[in-house]
Amino acid sequence: MSAALFSNRWLPLLLPAPLLLLMVLFFYLPVFQSIYWSFFLERPFGGGSMFVGWENFARVLGDDEFWSSLQKTLIFTVVGSTLAVVLPLVLALAADRHIRLAHPARNVLIWPKAVAGASIGVVFHFLFNPFVGLLAPLNSWFPELWNPRLNGTDAFITLLIAHTWGGIPFNFMILLAGLQAIPRTLHQAAAMDGAGPWRRILDIQLPFILPQLFLTLVIEFTESVTSGFALVDTMTEGGPGGATNLLVYKIYVDGFKGYDLSGAATQTTLLMLLVLIFTAFQFLYLERRVKYER
Secondary structure (H helix, E strand, C coil), rough: CCCCCCCCCHHHHHCHHHHHHHHHHHHHHHHHHHHHHEHHHHHHHCCCCCEEECCHHHHHHCHHHHHHHHHHHHHHHHHHHHHHHHHHHHHHHHHHHCCHHHHHHHHHHHHHHHHHHHHHCCCCCCCCCCCCCCCCHHHCCCCCCCCCCCCCCHHHHHHHHHHHHHHHHHHHHHHHHHHCCCCCHHHHHHCCCCCCHHHHHHHHHHHCCCHHHHHHHHHHHHHHHHHHHHHHHHHHHCCCCCCCCCCCHHHHHHHHHHHHHHHHHHHHHHHHHHHHHHHHHHHHHHHCCCCCCC
């Protein structure tokens, strides 16, 4: 394979320059600014700052509300990411077997990818409304059985369902592509040896799509830590009683409503550290079990 040649030596650098500029302005600069503010006491409307060292971290780590939000974030990340990978995997396995309506179902399952997170929150907020939503008949038969507006568990379950639904399209496409890349001769040989559908899934399909499973798991774990903001903001606003106050939403409330810029920046730094730990664990431990060539 011949390498690409450019007549101008600066052209290869100019082509990715717009993307690099956007990354610096909207990712790296805010990251470094948050780390910087976490060591200073920032005034909410400007006018100077004072270096306080690790005092912001001591204040945040001593706050019970921070640990409560962190716990909810971890539960949301683990449960939501698992559901957002397992459910598309089941759908991809069904679509790959060419069952009835599998072909039109592929198109339908991809459509939600075009829906923004805030729109998903608005739709699910209406669908799970205890009075006019899909589960409203339950309240007429069993009063107060389902009420996300007052019951924290119901509200958290609604968030998980909305997050899982939003993650289905991308993960479904990745996993289905991996399944379709498996040679059909392997399925035929296994069927001739007497292997049933479940045995073929466990011994052939799942081992071959480990790279795709690892990719979707990494993306979901990373996205679920931050993508829950749009859902919380449009569905629950952290309630009821702080039951859905994920850390990413708490940072927004503390920074933009409470004007605690230093506290919000410190929590942002801790959240980035959490994401780095998750990602490092996945790449240092899980990736070792993934084989990219067979």
